[in-house]
Amino acid sequence: MTDREQPAKIRAEGIAKTFASDGREVVALQPVDLAVKDGEFVCILGPSGCGKSTLLRIVAGLIAASAGTVTMDGRTITGPGPERGLVFQEYALFPWLTVMQNIMYGPTVRGLGRREAEKRARAQIARVGLDGFEQHFPRQLSGGMKQRVGIARVWANQPDVMLMDEPFGALDAITRNILQRDLLKLWLEERHTVIFVTHSVDEAIFLADRVVVMSARPGRITAIVPVEAPRPRDLLAPEAIALKAELTKLVEDQVMGARGEPSRLREYVS
Amino acid sequence: MTVAVQDGAPARGAPVPARKAGAVRRLLTTLLVYLVMPVGLLTAWQVASELGWVSAYLLPPPSRAAVGFWEIATDGTLWTHVKASLFRSIAGFLIATSIAVPLGVVVGWSPLFRKLSHITLLLLIPIPITAWISIAIVWFGIGDASAVFLVALGAAVPILINTVHGVEWVEPVYIEAARMLGTGPRQILWRIVLPAALPNIFTGLRLGLRNSWAGLVVAEMIGAKSGVGYLIWDARLMMRSDLVIVGMLMVGVLGLVSDQTMSRAGRRLLRWHEGLSRND
Numbered sequence: 001m002t003d004r005e006q007p008a009k010i011r012a013e014g015i016a017k018t019f020a021s022d023g024r025e026v027v028a029l030q031p032v033d034l035a036v037k038d039g040e041f042v043c044i045l046g047p048s049g050c051g052k053s054t055l056l057r058i059v060a061g062l063i064a065a066s067a068g069t070v071t072m073d074g075r076t077i078t079g080p081g082p083e084r085g086l087v088f089q090e091y092a093l094f095p096w097l098t099v100m101q102n103i104m105y106g107p108t109v110r111g112l113g114r115r116e117a118e119k120r121a122r123a124q125i126a127r128v129g130l131d132g133f134e135q136h137f138p139r140q141l142s143g144g145m146k147q148r149v150g151i152a153r154v155w156a157n158q159p160d161v162m163l164m165d166e167p168f169g170a171l172d173a174i175t176r177n178i179l180q181r182d183l184l185k186l187w188l189e190e191r192h193t194v195i196f197v198t199h200s201v202d203e204a205i206f207l208a209d210r211v212v213v214m215s216a217r218p219g220r221i222t223a224i225v226p227v228e229a230p231r232p233r234d235l236l237a238p239e240a241i242a243l244k245a246e247l248t249k250l251v252e253d254q255v256m257g258a259r260g261e262p263s264r265l266r267e268y269v270s
Numbered sequence: 271m272t273v274a275v276q277d278g279a280p281a282r283g284a285p286v287p288a289r290k291a292g293a294v295r296r297l298l299t300t301l302l303v304y305l306v307m308p309v310g311l312l313t314a315w316q317v318a319s320e321l322g323w324v325s326a327y328l329l330p331p332p333s334r335a336a337v338g339f340w341e342i343a344t345d346g347t348l349w350t351h352v353k354a355s356l357f358r359s360i361a362g363f364l365i366a367t368s369i370a371v372p373l374g375v376v377v378g379w380s381p382l383f384r385k386l387s388h389i390t391l392l393l394l395i396p397i398p399i400t401a402w403i404s405i406a407i408v409w410f411g412i413g414d415a416s417a418v419f420l421v422a423l424g425a426a427v428p429i430l431i432n433t434v435h436g437v438e439w440v441e442p443v444y445i446e447a448a449r450m451l452g453t454g455p456r457q458i459l460w461r462i463v464l465p466a467a468l469p470n471i472f473t474g475l476r477l478g479l480r481n482s483w484a485g486l487v488v489a490e491m492i493g494a495k496s497g498v499g500y501l502i503w504d505a506r507l508m509m510r511s512d513l514v515i516v517g518m519l520m521v522g523v524l525g526l527v528s529d530q531t532m533s534r535a536g537r538r539l540l541r542w543h544e545g546l547s548r549n550d
Contacts, residue, residue, distance in 0.1 A: 139542065
């Protein structure tokens with residue numbers, strides 16, 4: 001597939017990143033091309049250290065690429081902006097603000113006025129199911145609730161694209177499943193573009209329209225696998241299990257491949 | 271009848287009086303534990319004095335200190351000295367805060383200022399407050415100004431160090447989150463860095479306040495004609511070791527009250543902060 005010809009919401013072209021570490025150059029990301037369509041839910045799947053979070057942060061505008069460009073609606077991304085909301089694995093809620101104030105934060109700093117900020121925050125609190133916790137501080141919340149705030153905080157800014165960096169990675173399996181289901185339900189209501197980084201094959205299959213598989217050291221895209229089953233998906237269905245086997249093999253092969261064994265992955269690149 | 275459970279207490283014919291009695295007993299026991307040491311020490315001290323184990327001049331018994339306390343408390347001397355000390359302490363602490371916090375923010379926030387001030391601060395910080403007394407008297411003469419200066423200096427050092435630290439080590443992820451949500455570069459300082467550094471700044475304020483008493487007492491001993499430090503110094507010259515003890519305990523009381531006040535204010539201000547310990 002050549003991503004180049006499709007209309008795209010987010011388009012990354014030749015994005016690469018090299019870090020300087022102890023005077024040596026470490027290649028975190030080899031040149032990567034990726035196009036994400038408007039309203040698409042893309043999961044970036046890969047082992048730790050494959051540069052998937054780096055790629056996401058470049059799209060967020062929080063770090064600059066060493067080479068290449070990322071565009072949104074054709075305009076080059078040069079820095080962070082509220083039209084691209086990022087949900088962090090470590091939540092990154094402001095601990096000195098209440099749940100309500102955290103969610104109001106975006107609209108407030110953007111000068112939308114207190115009334116509008118409150119209106120948006122209340123709506124998002126209801127959406128993510130945090131009624132009654134408006135005046136709690138983050139330290140009083142469980143991990144799952146913190147991430148609900150993290151998601152609501154981004155949505156209060158009404159972003160065009162939501163970037164999620166292993167948002168459920170720190171949660172226990174049960175909470176994780178509940179949040180995946182809730183996220184999917186809410187996403188289906190609005191169908192905004194989502195780029196979701198994960199190292200869980202199940203999570204990618206459950207959520208994504210397409211799964212972008214990345215390999216480690218140096219990070220690069222090795223396969224893009226569409227998931228066509230209708231939602232909500234049953235991860236125990238035979239097709240899902242087959243897909244899981246395929247994706248798991250892709251990810252594991254890379255980990256082996258990174259140890260110097262020849263990679264057999266090229267053939268998967270569509 | 272439905273069984274309503276409120277605040278974890280059973281509503282059905284609960285043995286409330288027994289519970290209350292238990293709570294009172296627990297409170298008394300706790301109080302007793304806290305009082306064992308001070309009361310024991312005072313008693314041992316009194317007894318040692320009565321039996322003539324220590325000379326009454328070297329260590330006057332608590333009873334004599336109490337008489338001395340009563341003497342200067344009733345003739346107004348004590349209050350005059352305490353008032354003078356309190357004024358210097360509060361003035362010096364406010365001056366220290368209003369200079370050291372902004373300065374610490376600048377130094378912590380700007381790598382350039384950090385480098386510019388690095389050597390100067392490394393050199394100045396180890397000079398103990400007592401070493402400043404001579405220059406303070408040269409600059410400000412005998413009186414309030416010298417004492418206020420030393421209090422401010424004593425408080426400023428911990429405030430500065432902790433503010434710099436707090437601002438420098440703000441979790442980068444908060445700044446990333448703030449930028450991502452649309453915060454402009456100028457707002458980052460006010461909206462993110464200052465609140466995130468507040469627990470550290472507050473630790474600095476508290477340590478600074480504790481530190482400032484040393485500056486106050488030394489300044490009043492040598493560079494002033496009033497205040498609790500002067501009371502201690504003057505009592506020694508008058509061979510009134512009972513009043514020396516009274517003066518020292520007054521410093522203890524002032525320190526304790528001010529520290530507890532700070533601690534309470536901090537707990538209110540930082541109720542969002544998880545690292546806050548509950549028992550100190």
